[in-house]
Amino acid sequence: MKAIRKVAPRPGALEWADIDVPACGAAEVLLRVRAASLCGTDAHIYNWDGSVREMILSTTDHFRRPRVIGHEFCGEVVEVGRDVRGVGDGASEPIRAGDLVSAESHIVCGTCYQCRRGQYHVCTRERIIGVHRDGGFAEYIAIPASCAWLNDPAAVPVEVACVEEPFGNAVHAATEYDPRGQCVVLFGAGPIGLFSIIVAGAFGAERIIAVDTIAFRLGLASRVGAHSTLLSIPVLAGDPGARDRERERIVGLIRDAAAPYEPDLVFEMSGHPDAIDAALRAVRRGGKVILFGLPKQQAITLERYAEDVIFGGVTLKGIIGRKIYGTWARTRELVSRPDVRSKICAVITHTFPFVRYEEAFAKMIGRDSGKVVLRISED
Numbered sequence: 001m002k003a004i005r006k007v008a009p010r011p012g013a014l015e016w017a018d019i020d021v022p023a024c025g026a027a028e029v030l031l032r033v034r035a036a037s038l039c040g041t042d043a044h045i046y047n048w049d050g051s052v053r054e055m056i057l058s059t060t061d062h063f064r065r066p067r068v069i070g071h072e073f074c075g076e077v078v079e080v081g082r083d084v085r086g087v088g089d090g091a092s093e094p095i096r097a098g099d100l101v102s103a104e105s106h107i108v109c110g111t112c113y114q115c116r117r118g119q120y121h122v123c124t125r126e127r128i129i130g131v132h133r134d135g136g137f138a139e140y141i142a143i144p145a146s147c148a149w150l151n152d153p154a155a156v157p158v159e160v161a162c163v164e165e166p167f168g169n170a171v172h173a174a175t176e177y178d179p180r181g182q183c184v185v186l187f188g189a190g191p192i193g194l195f196s197i198i199v200a201g202a203f204g205a206e207r208i209i210a211v212d213t214i215a216f217r218l219g220l221a222s223r224v225g226a227h228s229t230l231l232s233i234p235v236l237a238g239d240p241g242a243r244d245r246e247r248e249r250i251v252g253l254i255r256d257a258a259a260p261y262e263p264d265l266v267f268e269m270s271g272h273p274d275a276i277d278a279a280l281r282a283v284r285r286g287g288k289v290i291l292f293g294l295p296k297q298q299a300i301t302l303e304r305y306a307e308d309v310i311f312g313g314v315t316l317k318g319i320i321g322r323k324i325y326g327t328w329a330r331t332r333e334l335v336s337r338p339d340v341r342s343k344i345c346a347v348i349t350h351t352f353p354f355v356r357y358e359e360a361f362a363k364m365i366g367r368d369s370g371k372v373v374l375r376i377s378e379d
């Protein structure tokens with residue numbers, strides 16, 4: 001079968017390889033992959049950024065076994081392992097050849113302290129498909145049955161099914177606090193930010209204001225339900241005066257756009273230190289901030305921590321992954337709605353055949369894109 005493998009510890013170094021179809025383990029399902037999408041993590045692997053190096057080096061024996069990448073995908077079941085009784089919560093849903101499944105990319109241990117308390121999404125021994133083991137940019141993949149989530153193939157097209165994993169991040173982030181009737185402000189209109197707008201709107205947010213530095217993404221934000229969009233101007237590092245002025249300008253524009261409401265719920269999905277600071281400044285007293293964006297550096301400076309967080313009585317909540325399987329059940333409910341599906345498709349701005357993966361990476365890294373999808377196999 002064809003697969004895309006990372007073969008060396010340097011930028012690029014992807015190989016269009018011909019390798020064996022994996023065997024289906026007793027507790028696994030073998031999928032014929034239909035479509036996959038590119039994620040920021042794939043770009044980090046492509047660029048060989050520091051955040052992913054150790055995870056890949058340690059699990060490939062320093063590339064003695066190259067790593068098939070890709071963790072956002074869907075596929076058709078072609079084989080079910082002999083010990084598999086079912087999938088989903090309590091393995092209660094029967095699974096058969098021909099079913100269309102989306103993959104949960106995090107393989108959890110089930111026995112650590114967090115798992116025993118039902119917090120599988122923060123398992124301390126998790127393994128990520130396409131990072132710690134071979135992934136879905138391949139014609140076939142075997143995954144644990146516990147990572148297979150069933151779709152209704154009559155309702156859910158493959159391009160929607162293949163983005164349910166990142167869409168699930170947005171479902172987790174945007175439903176952690178009920179968005180109904182709330183004034184929502186979003187920093188960072190990348191794919192997961194855009195998906196969060198869809199989810200907040202679907203669950204009845206009163207007003208949605210999106211902030212980004214890229215006009216193309218704000219155009220998409222409007223298409224999927226943002227009521228106001230604000231273009232922030234990137235400030236050069238080393239000019240703290242300009243940084244403060246731009247933050248105050250954006251926070252002022254957010255307050256104007258929110259009136260007569262105030263920002264109840266702020267989603268920080270850019271990971272930019274200035275946006276994190278602006279998010280804390282923008283949220284109303286007593287409001288909530290969802291933190292999802294990953295900063296490039298470790299340290300973040302909060303200019304007015306005491307005023308913005310403590311005196312403001314603000315709730316901060318970090319979000320990672322998807323709740324297993326609560327988020328997936330909500331995702332199923334959302335993708336059953338035609339209005340939600342059509343908005344998800346609007347976020348998918350580019351689709352490439354599998355073999356043109358280099359173009360797909362260039363498009364995604366260029367940032368004038370929403371979600372970029374690879375069609376792995378046609379009908």
Ligand SMILES: [Zn+2]
Nearest residue numbers: 039041072166
């Ligand atoms: Zn991802």
Ligand SMILES: [Zn+2]
Nearest residue numbers: 109112115123
């Ligand atoms: Zn665990």
